[in-house]
Amino acid sequence: MSKNKQTWRNELDTLLNRLVDDELTEAETARLNDILRDEPEAREDYHAFMDVHEALAEQLAIPDFTAVDKGIIAQPQPSYIRPLLAMAALVMIGFFINALVNQPATVPSTIAAKTPKSIATINALSGSLIYTGDRGIVRKDLKEGDSLEGGTIEGMTPDAWFELKFVDGSTVMISGNSMLTFSDDGQKKLRLKEGGFSANVKPQPKDRPMLVQTRTAMFEVLGTRFSVDAEPTAATLTVSEGRVRATRLSDNLSVDVPAKHRVVASQDHELTPKRLPDSISIWESRLERGSKEGNGDWVPAQEGEPAHLRAIPYTISAKLDKQQRTIYTISTRVSQKDSPSVILKPGSRIRVQGKMDTPHAIWFGVTLRRPNGDFAGHFQIIEPVERFQPGETFDVTLNPEEYHLDPSLKKWAAGLAKTPFDLKVGSVWCHSLWDSVGLQVSKMEILAPEKPGN
């Protein structure tokens, strides 16, 4: 290779790397143009480099469909697109007026039945979610701005999050592994089968309050902020503003729950509202108590091995990832029932003990909620493969100050927490991406900040 060729080739490598990292300066842009103009071989090199850059993005990147959303859902457009859209709109309005003038006096019932009424739109979402519509249509390709006609939304992974806005402006939000059915035929009815949700409800008609049902309780809401956590045998209602009427289904006993109070509706709890307890900053999982303590494949203690959760797979829909890759995930609930909220303080540590068959990079994270129950974000850290040994137990202590907001939430970052501190910890979780590596966890802990001098 001639000296000249070697020189431009080295220079081109640097320029192309800076190009794909969005770091090209004006002078470098000019130099790149010169090389590509003058050296035919450089053009081949350019394409060879871009082939690999594109293939890496296609093979490794978690798909981002923002541009599809913008194509399918109306969004603000560059100025020169607007006249085109205006023309298209005029044509559509023309068709609409024509249809109005020519439509039959009554709409046949079969046609009416085929056009379900939208009752809410998706405000924000992330993670893996499945929506089942009124007519049994299953969708995994939900997007911000989608109109929904009522149905069931299910969070499939600990990092799932979904915010729904009803036509009257009331919002409900689920996070983590939760399942919520919603409808609105003049009266909003929600059924939380499992998991947690929070709501900010605009004033409802007095004779048609929002009804929230779980297996064990019914809550009537006229307009307030609250959250509900449901398990098969108990439902915990936390009211942050206003007042909610709670009815235990087993004996039809009702109580009014005022702001900053909580009630647990279950057979083994007195149905009495209690003031929210002070938060604590120490917690540990109790997996020996059984499978309800977390989300994963629960294995009881045996042969010297403690009770643990094994990671369970969740395969991403082909619509979101054409390679249909799989996340292997474990989570444990932290703040729950009538126990005090657990919060992270600067200086807190998160400790996770477990094992995996094949070393792999692991994503460790926490799901956080605001005091009123609203979702505040997922914060996470990636621990490299070097920290783990095949088949040996691991014991990692993580510093939440090094956690960062889940990149898939960056679109909504402005409305989410900036740091993981002083917020309620909903769950602690970990997962491996794409490979089943036999990940299992026997204990998760939140350790209190060390006192100065210790």
Added chain:
Amino acid sequence: MELSDEFVLDLTQCQQRLYGYIFRRVANREQAREVLQQTNLMLCRKANDFEPGTNFNAWAITVAHYQVLSYRKTQARDRLVFTDEVFAVVAEREDENEMHEKVLRYLRSCLEAMSSENQLVIKLRYEGGFAMEQIAMKVGKKVGAVRVKLHRLRCSLRDCVQNQLQENQA
């Protein structure tokens, strides 16, 4: 705008390819996303023109090509990375689809042959989407060192893929 499920599926699946096609012609991430958005709008508007059973990707790429040309006309020259002369020679490549499939195949084995430390840097950049500063924090190195490493890794992956392409052509 009434789009069939099949159309939305095809459109969704070809996003990465479309972005790649556009990016290598506009050479700027933000502009590529802008053109991709316009391309998606145009594809949705022209959905009825697409004949089911024909090659969706090829049709979408053709639409993207015209969107890139149209975008260049509307932008001030100092916003564009490539001059007209360079754009003309860069944009003329024709065998991208075929090459892309081959590159994807060889890239997998090249990635597997890398040390786990190097794989981590690549994964943090492409899988995690992390900025250089964040990668540096995670691997405990300085930003400059991470930048150099990532540059070297990309070039070594390119060389590895090129070698495999040549070996399999021979």
